[in-house]
Structures are given as structure tokens and as C-alpha cells.
Amino acid sequence: MKSKRCSSEELRGMIMDKKKTKNTKTSTVKASTKSTAAVKVSEAKIDKKETKNTKDTVKPSVNAATTEKVSEEKTEKKEVKNFSEFTYVPFKEEQGADYVLKMVNIHKSFNNGTIKANVGMNLYVKKNSIHAIIGENGAGKSTLMSILFGMYEQDIGEIWIKNEKIKFKSSKDATIYKIGMVHQHFKLVDNYTVWENIVLGSEKTFKGFIDRMKSKKIISELIQKYGFNINVNDKVKNLTVGQQQKVEILKVLYRESEIMIFDEPTAVLSDSEIVAFLDILKKFKEDGKTIIIISHKLHEIKEIADEATIIRKGKYIDHIKVKDTSVEKMAELMVGRKIVPSVNDLPLDKKEVVLEVKDLDLSHLTLFDDEKIQEQVVKVKNMALKTINKNINIENVTAKNNSKVSFKVHSGEIYAIAGVEGNGQSKLVEQIAGLRKANPNSIFFMGKDISNSNINKRIQLGISHVPEDRHKFGLDLEQTVRYNIVNNQISKKPFSNIGFLVDYEIVEYAQKTIEKYDVRGSANGVALAKSLSGGNQQKVIIGRELEKHHKLIILTQPTRGLDVGAIQYIHNQIIEEKKKGNAVLLISYELDEILALADTISVMSKNRIIEENDRKIMNREHIGQLLAGESL
Known part of the structure; x- marks a missing residue:
């Protein structure tokens, strides 16, 4: 060779x-x-x-089909287009309808026309409505909205705002026409305060200086009006994901946007935050705003949207009235086939113990933990030490609450952990995977104590891990x-x-x-990995972890951000893991997912497992009762 x-x-x-x-x-x-x-x-x-x-x-410069993280810069060369093989199907306008936005026969290609992101796309949105854009991962949804927001120029096609034909050269042009966008991956500066992030690029000035008083007053009034629990002087890095999203929404409101675009807004929110967010959208509609929402969550679309545009592989498929269309029909239109939910109906034969967690202390975390302990039990803020002894050292301070977890996962078993997000699931998984330190003699793999083993050692032993935070732990975004x-x-x-x-x-x-x-x-x-949509980034991680040799696969929110077709495929792959005799530890905040896949279900609350049982016993009602009892 x-x-x-x-x-x-x-x-x-x-x-x-x-x-x-x-x-x-x-x-x-x-x-x-x-x-x-x-x-x-x-x-x-x-x-x-x-x-x-x-x-x-093809150069790895930008992903055409999905641009969840899209660059503000324009491509230097004008792409070579070749859409001649496509037959355009015009949209039939509803008689008497007041369309505030029309995107007609939109085409967009990248890399000299080799990748076609949008082909003959139509989008007609009525004034003061909530309009959904539905499509698979990589269907071109975000590209279409990036064109509307001025981040890309279309190759072919027309955009009409209030019956005026326009062509945006930049996002500033879109802002002039009262269009605002909340991106899936927030565009915030961590070290800036809430108000600084909001006014950035749209600063109100007085005699050449930024008018802080006026800006803060406007922002505070918006916060009060919509019931946002945020302080204008808080640093963004100290906010929860839900609060950071509210900052992004405030940026749009501050610029007095009338057309508001939301790209996968509920993908990273907890159930309670989703309910609150949908209520906010309803308030926006009451205030006369027009909402465009990209989402894979069809039940949410069914609840909130008036109409929806279906796209598939960059092409316009249909325009529907949501109230007249079932969730099942929307799913079929989106992926081009009927979706049959995957269900684990295979018998469980507990044999070999692959993973044993034994008195794992979830409170065994220092105040100098790498994540700054956002969920710490004891919060020390603005503490001043006043003492005669100037040589005080604070080291390895721990916040204890006697939170210990024990369970076993067998070969050929899908062991699922249910519960409300933020009850210790992330800490548990990160300790098992080696991302956080664990107390001695608490984690055993194939009978061997791996409590102090590093990540590479655990991988070598046969542990695969799909992390909850794909950007922090799952991918090198700057690599291919x-x-x-x-x-x-x-x-x-x-x-x-x-x-x-x-x-x-x-x-x-x-x-x-x-x-x-x-x-x-x-x-x-x-x-580059960063050029993919969130859903396709997730597919890369899942494919990598499932395809390599392993005896245990840890899956945390494995289908977050995936469309219904991709979810069905991943669920089938998880069931295949069981057939192969591999052990599966599934952590999901989607109860339907757990009920469809699990052999054994445990319910987690306040850093501890409150009950573990067979899936036949742990039904939806029983789990709900357990969680309701814990909240009392």
C-alpha cells in the first residue's frame, strides 16, 4: 500500500x-x-x-437546505442557477383576503447552483394571523425566512409587503419594513446586560449619546406589558434559556416589528415554558401583529396557528387551514408518506447487568463546577467576607441535599427516566458519561467501577452518549x-x-x-457542522453514536428538533438496539416517547428517583399522579 x-x-x-x-x-x-x-x-x-x-x-462554506445559523455576510459570487427542470405551480389567492406578505415563486441556490434550497416557493400570509411553516429537517424553511429577513437575496422570485414589491439587501432593510426574527440559536452577547443586547444596533440617542434612560423605560414597559420575568440590568449569561428567548423577543418588539418570525421557538423550552410562549403569541395576535412560526411540533401548530404552508425538499407542497386539517394529515403532507408510530412491543428478558448506578450523589458538585452550578442548592451572591483572619481559602464547597440515585440497566432493556426538566436528569447523565465528577464506587459498567474513569476510557469500554446539549458536548461546529x-x-x-x-x-x-x-x-x-440545521446536527450525533461499537447507549432528548419522519426512524433504531441486546438509557421530557419505547420507567423529581416500575404499570395517569404529588 x-x-x-x-x-x-x-x-x-x-x-x-x-x-x-x-x-x-x-x-x-x-x-x-x-x-x-x-x-x-x-x-x-x-x-x-x-x-x-x-x-x-462542493465547498463546506454554507448549508443550503437549512440555515439555522446563517451568516450575515452575502456570498461574493452570484450563484449559477438552473431551475429549468422545475414546473412552477402558482398559488390560488383567497378572494377578499388581506395578505400582508406574499413571497412568490422564490428560488435560492448555493455553491454555484449545485444545492437548491428553495425551488418555486410560495408563502402567502394574512394580516393579523399566526401562520406556520411546516417541513422536514433540511426542507428549506429557515432559508426562506432568512430571505424574508434580508440575510439572503433570492435568485428568482418576488416579495410583496402590503402590496409593495420589495427586495431586501440586508436585515436592516427588513427592519425598516417592520419585520423581525427570533432565531433558533439566539444571537446574544453573554457579557452584555438585557437592555444592552436589546438596543444593540438600534440605539436611541440624545445629543449624540445613547439615551439609556429612554431605552430602559421602553424595555421595562414591554416587560411589564407581556409579563416577562426579566430585569433589564441582568447579564444575559445568567439567564435561563427561556429568559434568553424573551430577550430575543424584546429585541423584535423594541424595533416595533409588525411581522414577527419565530424559528423553532419551542425546541429548547420546557413544557411550562412552551405553554407560556404560546400564550405570548396569542397576545401578539391580539395586539394586531402577524406571526410566522417554523416548527416541527404539529400539536403546537394545531393549537396556535390559523394557516400553514407545507414545504418538502425546498418545494412548495400545500397551503392549509389548520383547523380543517388533522395532525396526521399534516405529518403526511410534510414527509410525503403516512407516519406509523413506532412502539416497543418486544418482551423483556433481563439477563446481564450492563450499567449499575449505586448511591450516585447528584449533589456532589462544587461551587466551582465548570458550569458555575446554575442549579446549585446554595446560592452565594455578592458575599463579603469580613474577618480578622485574611488567609481564608474556600475550596471544594459542596451543596448537599442527600440526593442519591440507584438503578440497573440490563442488556436488551430500554430503561427510561421520565420527569419534568431540571430535576437532576442532566447531572445524572453527565456523571454517567464522565462529563462531571462522580462519588467513588457509584457507577459500574459490566461489573467494573468506572466512577473515576475519563470520557475516553468509557468510550473504549463501549459506552455511547447522545448529549442533551449538542453544541457544547456533541459537535465541533467549526469542523466538517x-x-x-x-x-x-x-x-x-x-x-x-x-x-x-x-x-x-x-x-x-x-x-x-x-x-x-x-x-x-x-x-x-x-x-461544516455549524452550517447544518439543528435537526441535521442531531442526526450526525445519533448516527455517530449508534454506528460505533457499544454495549450501552445513553440518549438524552434524542429526537429534540427532529421532524416526525426522522423521529419515527430514530425510534425504530432505538428498538433495534434492544433487539441487538444492547442496553439503552433513555432520558426524555416527551412522555409519549417514553411510553412508546421503554421497558422500564422511573420517575425523577428533585434529584432523586421516586418510583421505578414496568411500563405496564407506569402509564400516563400514574406518572402524572407521581409528579403531581411531588409538586405539593
């Missing part, structure tokens, strides 16, 4: 399908398991001759999709051989995972 060394820059941008791979000489790269740089070199360099003849190479799929297996065969990376094995494995889990917008693996 002939090998050569290549830099990561030389390797970046490669696209190679399976057929070409077999005919391409093996190119290998010197590996270093101690350095992240070795992992980054996961794209192979195509031979010069092949590169010259390849016309469909391919890199993220193989990064924690890079030193193993077949990806590494006697200290060298085997390029074609990496490429082929990553491509199979991309195809199997339908990761859209990945450009054959060379697109």
Missing part, C-alpha cells in the same frame, strides 16, 4: 463517492492520538487528475460533518493503520452514516 502525508488544508473540500473510492489509491496521513489536529485530518485529497475532472465539488462522525474513533482500525489514517475508509464510513441517517446539506461530509 502506497502512502503519503497530507496537511489538513490539502485534504479539506474532498468529495468522493464509493465507486471512485475503490479506484483511488490509498492516501494516508500520519496520526497523533494525543492531538486534535490528527482528528481534523479526516478528509482525503483526490488525485489531481480526478479533481480536474470533477465538476460537482465527516470529522464529527469519525472523530472519537480515529485511532482505531480501519480508520488508522500503524500510525497512519486510511483516508478512503474514513470517507466511506462517514458517507454511509450520512446516507443511513439522511443528513441533509452535508455536501458529502465536507460541509
Whole structure:
């Protein structure tokens, strides 16, 4: 086998399908398991001759189909469009309807026309209505809204606001036309206060200086009007996710937006926060505002929306009246087929204990924990130490509340933990996965004490983990999709051989995972992870963790941000894990998900398990009673 060394820059941008791979000489790269740089070199360099003849190479610059995190910068080159094969179907306007917004025959492509994000899209929104945009992960929903908000220019098509034809060059243009957008991934400055984030870019001035008094007064009035529990002087980094979202909403209100766009607004909210958010949307409608909401949660759409536009793979499918359309029909229109819910009806035969958690202390966390203990029992704020002894050291201060957890997960068992978010589930999972320190002799895997084992050791033993926070623990957003799929297996065969990376094995494995889990917008693996939609980012993580060798898979909110079709597929894969004899630890705040998949269900509240039982006993009513009793 002939090998050569290549830099990561030389390797970046490669696209190679399976057929070409077999005919391409093996190119290998010197590996270093101690350095992240070795992992980054996961794209192979195509031979010069092949590169010259390849016309469909895609740069990993931006994801076309979904732009959850979209750049404010415009593409430098005008893309080459080729929509000639598409037959446009015009929208039939409702007679007498007052449309405040019309987006007509919108086309948008990226990377010289190789990726078509929107093809013949129509969006007609009535004044003072709540209009939903429904589509699969990667369908082009966020791209369409980014065009409306001036972050992209359409290649073809027209935009009409109040019967005026316009074309936005920037988000500032959209703001002038009273359009505001709350992005799925918040665009806030952590170290700034609430009011500073809100006025940023739209500062009100007096004699050349920012008029703080006036700005704070306006913001405080908005906070009071809509019942937001926020202080204008609080730092954003100290706020909960729900409060940060309210800051984003206040940014839109402060700019007096009349058309308000919400991109997956409930994806990261708890059940109680979702209820409060939907009530806020109703208030906005009462105030005469027009709401556009992107969401995968069809039950929420059914509750809140007046009309909806269905899109699939970037194309306009239908415009529906929500009250006349069932959730099942919306799901079918969205994915193009009937959705049959996955149910675990397989018998449970408890054999080998794979994971045992024994008196795991969830309060065993220092006040100097890496997350600053946002959920600490004891909160120390503005504390002043006044003492004669100036040499006081505060070390390893712990907040104890006797919260200890014990349970076992067997091979071939789906063990689910139910409960309201924020009751210790995150701490539990992070300690089992090695992200937080655990007390000694508290976590056993295949009979071996791993309480003090690091993350890499746990991976080597056969523990896979889909984290709750995909950005913090699941992905390297600045690296390619391919890199993220193989990064924690890079030193193993077949990806590494006697200290060298085997390029074609990496490429082929990553491509199979991309195809199997339908990761859209990945450009054959060379697109950056940050360019994918939240749902497709989640598919990358799930595919990586399920496809590698493991005996235990820990899944925390595995289907958060996924469309109904993707949820069905992931649920089927979880049931397959049971068939293979693997142990599954499922933590979900979606009770329907737990009831459909679990063999054994435990209910968690206030950092402890209050009951564990068979799924036949732990039905919806019983779980509800347990949680209601805990809240008394």
C-alpha cells in the first residue's frame, strides 16, 4: 500500500463517492492520538487528475437546505442557477383576503447552483394571523425566512409587503419594513446586560449619546406589558434559556416589528415554558401583529396557528387551514408518506447487568463546577467576607441535599427516566458519561467501577452518549460533518493503520452514516457542522453514536428538533438496539416517547428517583399522579 502525508488544508473540500473510492489509491496521513489536529485530518485529497475532472465539488462554506445559523455576510459570487427542470405551480389567492406578505415563486441556490434550497416557493400570509411553516429537517424553511429577513437575496422570485414589491439587501432593510426574527440559536452577547443586547444596533440617542434612560423605560414597559420575568440590568449569561428567548423577543418588539418570525421557538423550552410562549403569541395576535412560526411540533401548530404552508425538499407542497386539517394529515403532507408510530412491543428478558448506578450523589458538585452550578442548592451572591483572619481559602464547597440515585440497566432493556426538566436528569447523565465528577464506587459498567474513569476510557469500554446539549458536548461546529462522525474513533482500525489514517475508509464510513441517517446539506461530509440545521446536527450525533461499537447507549432528548419522519426512524433504531441486546438509557421530557419505547420507567423529581416500575404499570395517569404529588 502506497502512502503519503497530507496537511489538513490539502485534504479539506474532498468529495468522493464509493465507486471512485475503490479506484483511488490509498492516501494516508500520519496520526497523533494525543492531538486534535490528527482528528481534523479526516478528509482525503483526490488525485489531481480526478479533481480536474470533477465538476460537482462542493465547498463546506454554507448549508443550503437549512440555515439555522446563517451568516450575515452575502456570498461574493452570484450563484449559477438552473431551475429549468422545475414546473412552477402558482398559488390560488383567497378572494377578499388581506395578505400582508406574499413571497412568490422564490428560488435560492448555493455553491454555484449545485444545492437548491428553495425551488418555486410560495408563502402567502394574512394580516393579523399566526401562520406556520411546516417541513422536514433540511426542507428549506429557515432559508426562506432568512430571505424574508434580508440575510439572503433570492435568485428568482418576488416579495410583496402590503402590496409593495420589495427586495431586501440586508436585515436592516427588513427592519425598516417592520419585520423581525427570533432565531433558533439566539444571537446574544453573554457579557452584555438585557437592555444592552436589546438596543444593540438600534440605539436611541440624545445629543449624540445613547439615551439609556429612554431605552430602559421602553424595555421595562414591554416587560411589564407581556409579563416577562426579566430585569433589564441582568447579564444575559445568567439567564435561563427561556429568559434568553424573551430577550430575543424584546429585541423584535423594541424595533416595533409588525411581522414577527419565530424559528423553532419551542425546541429548547420546557413544557411550562412552551405553554407560556404560546400564550405570548396569542397576545401578539391580539395586539394586531402577524406571526410566522417554523416548527416541527404539529400539536403546537394545531393549537396556535390559523394557516400553514407545507414545504418538502425546498418545494412548495400545500397551503392549509389548520383547523380543517388533522395532525396526521399534516405529518403526511410534510414527509410525503403516512407516519406509523413506532412502539416497543418486544418482551423483556433481563439477563446481564450492563450499567449499575449505586448511591450516585447528584449533589456532589462544587461551587466551582465548570458550569458555575446554575442549579446549585446554595446560592452565594455578592458575599463579603469580613474577618480578622485574611488567609481564608474556600475550596471544594459542596451543596448537599442527600440526593442519591440507584438503578440497573440490563442488556436488551430500554430503561427510561421520565420527569419534568431540571430535576437532576442532566447531572445524572453527565456523571454517567464522565462529563462531571462522580462519588467513588457509584457507577459500574459490566461489573467494573468506572466512577473515576475519563470520557475516553468509557468510550473504549463501549459506552455511547447522545448529549442533551449538542453544541457544547456533541459537535465541533467549526469542523466538517465527516470529522464529527469519525472523530472519537480515529485511532482505531480501519480508520488508522500503524500510525497512519486510511483516508478512503474514513470517507466511506462517514458517507454511509450520512446516507443511513439522511443528513441533509452535508455536501458529502465536507460541509461544516455549524452550517447544518439543528435537526441535521442531531442526526450526525445519533448516527455517530449508534454506528460505533457499544454495549450501552445513553440518549438524552434524542429526537429534540427532529421532524416526525426522522423521529419515527430514530425510534425504530432505538428498538433495534434492544433487539441487538444492547442496553439503552433513555432520558426524555416527551412522555409519549417514553411510553412508546421503554421497558422500564422511573420517575425523577428533585434529584432523586421516586418510583421505578414496568411500563405496564407506569402509564400516563400514574406518572402524572407521581409528579403531581411531588409538586405539593
